[in-house]
Amino acid sequence: MASSKIPLRYAMKTYRKEQFWMPPAFLAFFCILSAFFLEDGRANSMATAFLGYMLPLISGILASSPILSDPALELHFAAPISAWQLLVARYGVLLAVMLATGFVFQGCMALMGVDLAYLGNFWQRQLVWLVPSLTMLGLGCFTALALRQATGGSVFSGGLWIFQLTLKGYLLSKTLARNLVLFMGATFPMGGTMLVKNQISLTLIGVLLVFLSAFLLKRQERYI
């Protein structure tokens, strides 16, 4: 009986390389920026910009390509791998890279003496970047599969990101819309119930989009 497991060294060759070096490259860039602004106290803003704004954007755009830009996609479909397995294998790696990037960045900030306590305790601080990053990851993945174009996923991720960034103030002033604001954690880290509601809504949307992506991926004929 054929094994459904792909040896790691083969799997790694089929992954897009930019998802491994791009987040760390941004991490290094923002560490340099933070170090540059250490004196005048703007390092905190740099840290928030990276965790709360850049990581979700990177997640969303990188999430549009792991499956559809894979040149061996048809071979994967021919292998005895379920849609869920393929999704977990592809996005698990991206998620792991994003998690590592988020934690290493916080470690670097601690070493540089940048206090991130204004973002809340350890767990609250993780939610500030993890929740929007997961939502954007789900969005990038779902829209790319729904439109059958990796660039379609990038357009939606980039479009939503810039839309929310420029209209953040307006959206936060609306009772219903504020639950969908990606950057509320970074804007109001001590937002209390309002922030909890926002993070629950975003997480639910992210999970729903991942489920819908798995459903779309089952219909393999759409992508051939």
Place this chain on the structure above:
Amino acid sequence: MSFLSGVVRYEYKMSIQRIGLLVIFALFMLFFVITTFTQREELLAGAAAEENLWSSASFVMSINLFIPVVCGILASDRIVRDEKLSMRELLRTTRLTNQQYVVGKYLGVTLSEITCILLMALLIGISFFLIGLPAQIIPMCLLVSLAVNVPAVLFVNAFSVMFPSLMPVRIYQILFTGYWYWGNYLNAEKFFSISDTILNVAGFYPLEGYWGITYGGARGYTPSDALLNLLVIILLAVVALFVEERIISCREATV
């Protein structure tokens, strides 16, 4: 010339039929139309207070907040796609020159996006008319859109055609999305940015230079500043396309 027009025509058709472009433009059109109707009172009060219809027409500048990002991302995979699908090799067997190829791809995708933008401006104009502004607001919206939105798309698309030849497409898309906010809207007094230079393509130059309309305070731009801004935008776009043609030619010379 017929080769160039052929590439433009084909690229235009391919681009305008992309489901991603149609869906996202439809969503943003819906957003602008809904905004117009929900902000009816404020818009009418603003038009009455300003006594200048151009001020109302300048609402189309808000298209520049998001749409150039969408256009740039959509344009970024056009040449990469041809290489990935080995279309480039096929095209090399024809008499199509690299200049014609690059310009054709650029014009095709840009014209398709400009079509959607002008349609968006037209819809905004019609919405304004429907909420009670005079009918001349419709051509005014289109004119402001031509001066404000079109140069922005001409600029970003040239770089979106060029940069993916130098870096992976997704990396470019992330950097480009970040650039749009950083380079055009970030307050340069608070953080290093090129938003207060002649390289700003958000539309502040033409709005203030041609019509004296300001957002976020007067910057003192004159009509000649606006023309200079347009000239710089076009010049940089031409340079980007020239560089892209050189990249392709150099790459193919070594094959």
